[in-house]
């Protein structure tokens with residue numbers, strides 16, 4: 001009976017809050033498995049069983065922001081602050097290129113000073129040049145001016161990730177300091193600028209935040225749809241003891257519940273937005289050793305193996321219990337290949353793995 005209802009909703013298209021609320025509230029394992037099956041079918045039909053890799057280079061934890069949930073927030077004095085040297089980043093990118101990853105993500109804390117934005121442009125240009133323009137580059141460096149986004153684009157970046165974190169203004173204000181440097185409006189404007197610049201734009205949310213409800217998450221799905229995002233990265237919120245939000249931990253959903261809610265979000269999104277790229281977030285693996293593989297089963301098609309030099313990984317803890325801190329690049333590559341095969345998917349090497357959604361949107 002419920003299965004039929006799930007099936008009917010998936011055919012009807014998911015535009016109503018009440019339908020999304022219903023799907024997010026599923027708790028029976030068989031029903032959740034059925035939702036995953038439908039999402040998997042959509043993925044296979046629109047994207048085949050191909051998984052794309054994005055080598056993740058976390059190149060700096062220097063940050064001017066004080067987001068209340070994040071382990072590398074400015075006021076946290078514990079992490080040793082670092083910025084990789086140009087050559088270290090190029091070496092990591094070259095590893096990705098030589099191992100046929102197809103593309104990389106350059107991620108960092110947020111800075112908007114000229115020294116930083118100029119550095120990012122140089123790095124992007126140099127990576128493009130040493131890889132003959134063949135390595136795809138996604139940036140994830142937070143809020144910037146319209147001009148900076150254009151400069152990054154001109155330098156050769158073609159995708160940008162900026163999670164909205166939550167689409168609810170009020171909840172957003174509970175997760176960030178209330179000042180002009182942490183404004184919901186600015187974040188929205190940045191997403192618009194990214195689109196108009198010509199990037200493939202990615203956004204997403206954290207799932208299981210303090211004060212967050214199923215209604216918030218249902219609204220998040222509609223937000224992502226209305227933004228017409230090309231890529232989505234969403235993952236469970238994981239509390240970090242050196243952040244102010246840690247105080248709210250007793251109000252959190254249990255980790256397994258956050259995990260299963262994240263998986264349901266991914267499956268529903270895949271049914272709603274059939275040809276976008278959906279990342280299987282590393283944070284999933286912090287909760288469950290097979291969290292990322294489960295996300296593939298629920299419709300995700302992107303995995304981001306870490307290429308951050310080992311000695312810096314432990315200083316880039318957005319959340320605690322981050323997995324694979326002491327695995328080197330080579331081990332990580334072999335391990336992933338096996339894991340992806342295990343769920344019946346296949347890594348597509350040497351390809352940018354652009355979101356077909358972006359391609360169609362621009363025809």
Ligand code: SAH
Pocket residue numbers: 069070071107108109110140141142143161162163165205206235236237238239240283318319320
């Ligand atoms: N500074 C950049 C990118 C680094 S943060 C930016 O703000 O976009 C990348 C993502 O990590 C954030 O968007 C957030 O969704 C996620 N993140 C931060 N703290 C987290 C936590 N405690 N648990 C789970 N995800 C977290």
